[in-house]
Amino acid sequence: MLNFLEPHMRLSFGLGTLAAVVVALGVGQRSPSAQTQSAVEKSIAAAEAEGAKHPRVKSPDPYPRKCNVIQRDQIVFPAGKATNPYIWSGDFDAASISFGWDKTYEQAKMPLRVLYPDVIGNGLRIRLIRLDPPGEAPPFVLDRFNAWTIDRHEPFFASWPVFPTPGTWMLIMTAGSNWGCFVLDRPVKAQ
Numbered sequence: 001m002l003n004f005l006e007p008h009m010r011l012s013f014g015l016g017t018l019a020a021v022v023v024a025l026g027v028g029q030r031s032p033s034a035q036t037q038s039a040v041e042k043s044i045a046a047a048e049a050e051g052a053k054h055p056r057v058k059s060p061d062p063y064p065r066k067c068n069v070i071q072r073d074q075i076v077f078p079a080g081k082a083t084n085p086y087i088w089s090g091d092f093d094a095a096s097i098s099f100g101w102d103k104t105y106e107q108a109k110m111p112l113r114v115l116y117p118d119v120i121g122n123g124l125r126i127r128l129i130r131l132d133p134p135g136e137a138p139p140f141v142l143d144r145f146n147a148w149t150i151d152r153h154e155p156f157f158a159s160w161p162v163f164p165t166p167g168t169w170m171l172i173m174t175a176g177s178n179w180g181c182f183v184l185d186r187p188v189k190a191q
Contacts, residue, residue: 040131040168040183044069047172047181051090054179057116065090067170067181075099075187091115092173092180105189106164111147112157114178120145121176124157131168131183138162 044067051065068089076098085096097110123143145155163186173180
């Protein structure tokens with residue numbers, strides 16, 4: 001089932017799963033306050049329940065539809081390098097998510113691939129939800145694949161979602177029968 005991934009990415013998939021389990025257990029997580037953390041956990045649980053109900057491709061071994069909490073060292077910056085930039089959730093993966101392509105760090109660059117490219121329906125829709133305090137940003141939408149890998153000509157969505165304010169954000173991604181969810185802290189440009 002992971003045949004569409006490069007060999008080095010298959011190993012990352014297992015490590016990413018372990019990291020998600022550690023985060024789900026609360027090990028090493030920052031906790032601004034118990035009340036805020038509780039609200040974030042409730043939002044993640046609601047998104048995962050939505051993912052469980054989202055139509056899926058029949059598969060003997062479906063991937064879990066869980067939100068992936070992205071750690072700071074997984075975010076790429078133009079002047080730096082992330083230690084493990086590969087991210088995945090549900091039916092989506094990305095080689096990286098990067099900030100710093102604009103002066104304000106509001107816009108991210110995220111090349112998204114889907115597990116099932118033949119069933120993307122009306123294309124990609126990314127809902128951007130601020131979790132602290134709650135709020136939303138305009139969705140990012142692409143009606144079809146807009147990029148292809150050079151080596152194997154695999155389609156992907158070259159996405160540029162905008163996070164208008166710093167804080168904790170949830171991205172809920174859908175493309176037909178594909179579903180995924182990332183949670184991250186939008187970085188602030190150092191002065």
